[in-house]
C-alpha cells in the first residue's frame with residue numbers, strides 16, 4: 001500500500017449543519033478521503049470553550065454532527081471519524097504545549113478578541129477560551145497531519161499551530177511536521193435573507209430541515225428587490241437566489257433563469273422552482289441516509305468507536321515521543 005499524506009479536520013459540535021457547511025467543508029472532505037489518509041473529528045471540547053454555561057444540548061449536537069458527517073458521504077471505510085473528548089491524549093498534549101506557549105501568542109490571535117466581541121452576552125474571559133487555538137493545535141499535530149482543510153477564518157489558528165510545532169521541535173526534538181491549511185475555494189453561500197448563510201443570522205437551510213421546510217424557506221427567499229411585480233425586469237447578479245443557482249444548477253439552467261430574469265420572461269416563483277428541484281437532488285440522499293442512521297444509533301456509535309480507537313493509537317504513538325522529549329518518558 002502506498003503511503004498517503006495525512007489530512008485532519010474537525011468541526012465544533014454546536015448546533016446544526018447547513019448548506020453552507022455542506023458545500024464549503026463537508027463536500028470537500030468527502031473528495032479528500034479518496035486521496036489522503038483523512039482524520040475527521042468532532043470538537044466537542046471546543047464547543048465548551050464558549051458554551052460551558054449551558055452544556056445540555058452538547059450530547060445531541062455531537063450525535064447529530066456525527067450523523068451529518070456520515071449522511072454527507074464521509075465513509076468510515078475510507079477515513080477515520082472520531083470524537084475529540086474520547087481521546088484524552090489531546091488534553092495531555094494541550095497541557096504539555098501550554099508549558100511552552102507564551103501568553104502573548106494566544107492573546108494576539110485575532111479570533112480571540114473578535115469572538116469575545118461577537119458573543120458579548122457570555123463571559124469568555126476564561127482560561128479555556130484563551131487556549132482555544134492551543135487545543136486546536138494539539139488536535140492537529142497529535143496526528144502529525146500535513147494538511148488541514150479549513151475556511152479562511154481558521155488561518156490564524158493554523159498559523160499558531162505552525163509556530164508552536166516549530167517551538168517544540170526547536171526546544172526538544174523534531175517530532176512535529178508543520179501543518180498547512182488546505183484552503184477551500186468555494187462560492188459564498190447566501191442565506192435566505194441574502195446575507196452569508198449562518199446559524200447566528202437565522203437564515204440557514206439545514207440538512208435536518210424537512211423537504212416542506214426547505215421548500216418554504218426558498219419560497220420566502222429574497223430576490224432582486226427591483227422585481228416587485230411579475231412584469232418587472234431584474235438583474236440576476238443582485239439576487240441571492242441566483243447565487244444559489246450558481247452552486248446548485250446546471251450552466252444551461254443558469255443561463256435560462258438569468259435571461260428570464262433580465263427580460264421578465266420568467267417569474268421568481270418559477271426560477272425558485274428550478275432551484276428547489278436541484279437543492280432537493282442534493283439533499284434527498286442526505287435525508288435518506290440521515291433517517292437510516294437516526295433509526296440505527298447503535299451503528300452510528302460503532303462507527304465512532306472504531307474510528308476513535310484507531311485515532312487513539314496514532315495519538316498515543318505521538319505522545320510517546322512527546323513524553324520522551326519532555327523528560328517524562
Ligand code: TRP
Nearest residue numbers: 009010011012043046136139140
Ligand atoms: N476551530 C474549528 C472551527 O471552528 C474547529 C476545530 C477544532 C478544528 N479543532 C480543529 C478544525 C482542528 C481543524 C483542525 O471550525
